[in-house]
Amino acid sequence: MPRTFSWTEVNAVSERRRLDVLRAIVEDYVRTREPVGSRILTERHKLGVSPATVRNDMAALEEAGLIAQPHTSAGRVPTDKGYRLFVDQLAEVRPLTVPQKRAIETFLSEAVDLDDVVARAGRLIAQLTGHVAVVQYPSLRRSGLRHLELVPTGDNRVLVVVITDTGRVEQRFLDVPGTLDDWTLGELRARFNAAAAGRRLTELGSAFSSLADAVPEEHRALVTAVAEVVTAALSEESEERILLTGQANLARSGMGFEQGLRPVLEALEEQVVLLGLLTEMTDEAGVAVSIGHENRVAGLSETSVVTAGYGSSDGDNVAILSSIGPTRMDYPGTIAAVRAVARYLSRVLPG
Amino acid sequence: MPRTFSWTEVNAVSERRRLDVLRAIVEDYVRTREPVGSRILTERHKLGVSPATVRNDMAALEEAGLIAQPHTSAGRVPTDKGYRLFVDQLAEVRPLTVPQKRAIETFLSEAVDLDDVVARAGRLIAQLTGHVAVVQYPSLRRSGLRHLELVPTGDNRVLVVVITDTGRVEQRFLDVPGTLDDWTLGELRARFNAAAAGRRLTELGSAFSSLADAVPEEHRALVTAVAEVVTAALSEESEERILLTGQANLARSGMGFEQGLRPVLEALEEQVVLLGLLTEMTDEAGVAVSIGHENRVAGLSETSVVTAGYGSSDGDNVAILSSIGPTRMDYPGTIAAVRAVARYLSRVLPG
DNA sequence: GATTGGCACTCGGTCGGTGAGAGTGCTGGA
DNA sequence: TCCAGCACTCTCACCGACCGAGTGCCAATC
Numbered sequence: 001m002p003r004t005f006s007w008t009e010v011n012a013v014s015e016r017r018r019l020d021v022l023r024a025i026v027e028d029y030v031r032t033r034e035p036v037g038s039r040i041l042t043e044r045h046k047l048g049v050s051p052a053t054v055r056n057d058m059a060a061l062e063e064a065g066l067i068a069q070p071h072t073s074a075g076r077v078p079t080d081k082g083y084r085l086f087v088d089q090l091a092e093v094r095p096l097t098v099p100q101k102r103a104i105e106t107f108l109s110e111a112v113d114l115d116d117v118v119a120r121a122g123r124l125i126a127q128l129t130g131h132v133a134v135v136q137y138p139s140l141r142r143s144g145l146r147h148l149e150l151v152p153t154g155d156n157r158v159l160v161v162v163i164t165d166t167g168r169v170e171q172r173f174l175d176v177p178g179t180l181d182d183w184t185l186g187e188l189r190a191r192f193n194a195a196a197a198g199r200r201l202t203e204l205g206s207a208f209s210s211l212a213d214a215v216p217e218e219h220r221a222l223v224t225a226v227a228e229v230v231t232a233a234l235s236e237e238s239e240e241r242i243l244l245t246g247q248a249n250l251a252r253s254g255m256g257f258e259q260g261l262r263p264v265l266e267a268l269e270e271q272v273v274l275l276g277l278l279t280e281m282t283d284e285a286g287v288a289v290s291i292g293h294e295n296r297v298a299g300l301s302e303t304s305v306v307t308a309g310y311g312s313s314d315g316d317n318v319a320i321l322s323s324i325g326p327t328r329m330d331y332p333g334t335i336a337a338v339r340a341v342a343r344y345l346s347r348v349l350p351g
Numbered sequence: 352m353p354r355t356f357s358w359t360e361v362n363a364v365s366e367r368r369r370l371d372v373l374r375a376i377v378e379d380y381v382r383t384r385e386p387v388g389s390r391i392l393t394e395r396h397k398l399g400v401s402p403a404t405v406r407n408d409m410a411a412l413e414e415a416g417l418i419a420q421p422h423t424s425a426g427r428v429p430t431d432k433g434y435r436l437f438v439d440q441l442a443e444v445r446p447l448t449v450p451q452k453r454a455i456e457t458f459l460s461e462a463v464d465l466d467d468v469v470a471r472a473g474r475l476i477a478q479l480t481g482h483v484a485v486v487q488y489p490s491l492r493r494s495g496l497r498h499l500e501l502v503p504t505g506d507n508r509v510l511v512v513v514i515t516d517t518g519r520v521e522q523r524f525l526d527v528p529g530t531l532d533d534w535t536l537g538e539l540r541a542r543f544n545a546a547a548a549g550r551r552l553t554e555l556g557s558a559f560s561s562l563a564d565a566v567p568e569e570h571r572a573l574v575t576a577v578a579e580v581v582t583a584a585l586s587e588e589s590e591e592r593i594l595l596t597g598q599a600n601l602a603r604s605g606m607g608f609e610q611g612l613r614p615v616l617e618a619l620e621e622q623v624v625l626l627g628l629l630t631e632m633t634d635e636a637g638v639a640v641s642i643g644h645e646n647r648v649a650g651l652s653e654t655s656v657v658t659a660g661y662g663s664s665d666g667d668n669v670a671i672l673s674s675i676g677p678t679r680m681d682y683p684g685t686i687a688a689v690r691a692v693a694r695y696l697s698r699v700l701p702g
Numbered sequence: 703g704a705t706t707g708g709c710a711c712t713c714g715g716t717c718g719g720t721g722a723g724a725g726t727g728c729t730g731g732a
Numbered sequence: 733t734c735c736a737g738c739a740c741t742c743t744c745a746c747c748g749a750c751c752g753a754g755t756g757c758c759a760a761t762c
Contacts (some may be wrong), residue, residue, distance in 0.1 A: 037754050052706050053756070071711050113510075113522035115592070147500045151518050159518040167510040169520050171464035241466070247598050248616035265599035271754045301472050388725050401737050406726070424725045424742045
């Protein structure tokens with residue numbers, strides 16, 4: 001056999017064992033956090049071969065870029081590519097236990113409002129996976145307008161409150177020209193609600209413009225201003241908010257980071273970038289995993305991100321939730337937890 | 352002079368110099384993060400005396416519990432008590448620069464809604480102080496009811512949305528018995544608003560009970576349920592929410608923590624405990640500082656907390672904002688930043 | 703041809719010792 | 733009251749040696 005290794009040259013039984021070795025390496029390394037050598041591997045897993053044979057397999061795996069050794073004469077460690085193969089082909093799904101599922105269900109259903117649902121989902125993910133949890137607040141897409149409230153807040157400002165029929169509430173400050181007495185404001189509020197309540201976002205434009213025509217000259221500017229604010233608030237453009245929790249978990253497992261956790265924490269605080277990453281990687285349905293350098297975000301090259309969409313049962317996701325931890329993570333467990341929480345979240349959420 | 356030191360035994364000039372030495376130690380240690388010795392002290396500060404004299408003063412300061420040495424033949428480090436004295440008597444206020452103030456003002460005034468104001472305040476604190484920022488969302492105290500909305504969310508659930516006249520919005524899920532048609536819901540909504548709009552929290556009880564009497568038998572249970580939810584949501588009891596940001600700053604300066612940052616991060620995630628600490632320490636007016644072990648919270652014994660109330664100009668605070676960093680922090684700078692942000696926040700906020 | 707035992711080799715981590723440096727406390731004198 | 737000098741202590745960085753884990757290769761075996 002030539003020195004350069006190629007998967008096509010080995011027979012089926014050899015290839016199977018090599019993948020077994022890879023799986024064993026991943027599992028052991030995840031558990032012990034230490035490079036794993038050939039001897040220990042044969043002791044802890046029933047591979048049915050001697051350390052020497054395992055060494056040969058390891059050499060092949062290393063040649064293929066699936067494992068690496070931190071330095072000569074240390075054990076092997078999976079590479080990003082190795083984790084990828086493990087996740088795609090080797091990992092066995094490990095569903096949550098019934099008590100766990102029940103705990104998720106009850107904990108989520110005890111939520112007192114929408115923000116609380118998100119907060120609880122975050123805490124669940126953080127606790128179940130032992131990593132950082134990121135939850136995007138449900139987006140406003142495809143919702144209609146339920147009620148529009150104008151609240152004066154003194155000094156020429158009005159607070160515009162928008163309630164959608166999915167129960168989402170958005171608020172926006174609005175500077176108004178000149179003063180505005182309560183009566184006029186009440187009148188405008190009534191008109192707005194008459195014109196817009198029940199309409200979908202897409203229909204709001206025309207509803208508002210016809211309202212602007214029907215309103216006395218001196219309030220026309222205000223009406224268009226409110227209309228702008230409302231459509232802006234409801235448009236998908238409006239920057240989405242995310243919730244971060246479980247950073248303390250990083251400190252626990254995070255001693256293993258080469259670069260320390262500073263870059264990781266910093267990357268997590270770049271909410272826009274982070275949200276972009278999550279959105280980009282999240283699949284249509286199911287759970288998506290991004291490993292190590294697959295994350296294009298600078299500080300996350302030593303972490304893996306597990307995301308799932310949630311929010312609707314018909315596969316058209318409203319928002320994302322994810323778990324971020326070291327590449328050396330328990331993938332089956334993390335995937336199961338993220339999937340389960342996403343599923344229950346979709347069930348609990350209105351709409 | 353006897354070996355045991357007592358402040359009353361020294362004359363005025365000596366005492367003054369000793370405090371100068373303490374100030375110099377605090378300032379140097381904050382800057383360099385290294386224990387400071389007598390020689391360096393005389394080199395970097397114009398104390399006008401020799402290292403030997405400084406050593407005597409140091410011995411006295413140590414006797415008084417204001418400084419300590421990590422080990423024999425290392426320089427001195429301020430104790431919590433030393434920082435306390437520094438903050439109370441020695442620190443000179445260092446107001447922010449005009450550009451800084453202007454930056455705060457414009458950054459806050461660009462906020463698009465209430466949540467955004469809080470988020471921006473947090474980012475400001477985190478950036479200006481270089482520590483972790485904690486901002487409590489404005490509380491509901493002393494506000495009246497502006498509007499009450501009932502949104503059906505399918506499967507026997509109603510979302511109750513409460514808008515106060517300070518612009519705060521609270522939402523609560525409510526399980527309703529049986530089904531509820533849209534018309535009835537609309538009717539109830541109108542009645543609720545007629546009965547409760549404009550009322551203060553304290554007046555709501557009677558308003559709701561008389562409403563319950565005036566409503567047909569079959570909806571009485573629903574009305575009382577809604578009334579309960581609303582008063583619960585508005586009562587101060589309702590757990591307050593806080594925003595945390597800038598944890599990455601901990602990793603930067605945090606290498607100095609004896610115990611590592613895990614306990615700190617964990618303490619920060621105990622939101623209830625954290626909020627209790629902040630509430631307890633926050634003074635009526637102005638900025639409060641809690642140093643090291645003065646924080647009764649376990650994980651925060653190596654950190655100092657600087658808080659200020661914000662939200663109203665008449666000294667009756669609505670909520671709290673604070674900066675949490677290592678005890679070895681720049682107290683004058685941190686205090687100035689917290690105070691400034693709190694002040695502008697009070698100005699920007701409605702109410 | 704795959705597998706295995708044996709063996710030499712490499713390299714990181716640990717341990718003990720050592721020297722330099724920093725800082726202190728103390729003492730005696732101005 | 734201050735200060736210069738001195739002996740002492742303790743940490744840290746460095747060095748060398750050693751140990752053990754793990755590897756790669758080779759020849760023998762199934």
